[in-house]
Amino acid sequence: MRKLSRISDKLAGRAAMLAGAAAAAGGVTEILHSQRHAGNSVVGVAGYLTLSFFVVFLISVAPSFLALARRARSGVAVKAAVAAATATVVLGLTGITSLVNGHDLGIFNVIAPLTNAAWLFGSIIIAVSLKRAGRVTTAVAVGLPIAWVATIPLATVGGGVIAGAYYLAIGYLLVNDAIERRPRVAPQPASA
Numbered sequence: 001m002r003k004l005s006r007i008s009d010k011l012a013g014r015a016a017m018l019a020g021a022a023a024a025a026g027g028v029t030e031i032l033h034s035q036r037h038a039g040n041s042v043v044g045v046a047g048y049l050t051l052s053f054f055v056v057f058l059i060s061v062a063p064s065f066l067a068l069a070r071r072a073r074s075g076v077a078v079k080a081a082v083a084a085a086t087a088t089v090v091l092g093l094t095g096i097t098s099l100v101n102g103h104d105l106g107i108f109n110v111i112a113p114l115t116n117a118a119w120l121f122g123s124i125i126i127a128v129s130l131k132r133a134g135r136v137t138t139a140v141a142v143g144l145p146i147a148w149v150a151t152i153p154l155a156t157v158g159g160g161v162i163a164g165a166y167y168l169a170i171g172y173l174l175v176n177d178a179i180e181r182r183p184r185v186a187p188q189p190a191s192a
Contacts (some may be wrong), residue, residue, distance in 0.1 A: 012067035013174030019061035020168030025153065026053030027160025036156040040104040051099055053160070055137050057151070058092030061167060063128065067174055068144065071136055072129035080129075082123030087115035121150050140170065 026049075033046030049066055062085035069081030094111050098104045123145040130141035147166045150159035173179040 005098075007063045007066050008050050009067050009174045009177065009179070012063035013171045013176075015060045015062070015171070016023050016064040016067075016167045016174060017171030019057045019064065020164045020166070020171055022053045022056040022060065022164070023060050023160040023167060024164025025160075026050050026057065027068065027155075027158040027162070027164060030156060030160060031054065031158035034156060040064070040108070042098060042102050048099065051095055053094040054155075055092045055099065057163075058088045058095065062086075062088050063171055064167065064174070065122065067179075068130060068136070068170070071133060071180060072126055073142070077129035077134035079126035080122040083118045083125070087118035087122065091115040091119070097147050116152060120152075137181065140173070140179065143170075 024190070029046055029050045033050075034043070035043060035047050035050055038047055042048055055146065062097050065081040065088075066078075066083045069077045072078070079109075094105075094108055094115075098108065127141045127144045130144075131138060143166045147163040150162035150166075153159070154162070
């Protein structure tokens with residue numbers, strides 16, 4: 001776990017920005033060419049584009065969980081971040097097999113619920129711990145599980161646009177060392 005925690009904020013931020021761009025692009029593609037009725041098959045160019053963007057999102061979002069967990073209050077948040085990051089990478093790799101085969105393999109029905117549960121519950125644990133620690137804004141903390149909702153249940157209606165906006169913002173804040181709250185300094189009266 002120590003090696004994973006060595007991921008710099010700049011790297012995690014750049015990866016989050018890539019994830020955000022991929023999620024937004026996938027969301028727009030889904031809005032323009034819905035894959036709602038495709039089932040387990042990849043249908044047409046839009047289907048391949050949507051799934052490709054989703055795979056890029058899943059793999060590149062993983063470092064952001066670790067970067068956020070460093071600001072959390074408990075060691076449980078770090079374990080939850082590792083679980084969420086591992087889940088998104090495994091789900092992304094499973095998505096690659098769907099791209100290659102043109103449909104989801106049978107194993108997907110076992111892997112998807114497990115990885116999504118680890119991702120969702122990991123996000124919730126990190127969010128609660130971030131909120132309690134108070135080192136980041138409430139929007140950063142609460143946005144983490146909301147981004148999961150936008151990415152998975154709302155995927156077929158373009159929810160990726162919402163998740164994309166969140167991760168673009170997180171990435172920007174991480175790259176620019178602005179993710180943590182700064183103490184407000186009251187202006188000092190001018191001395192004569």
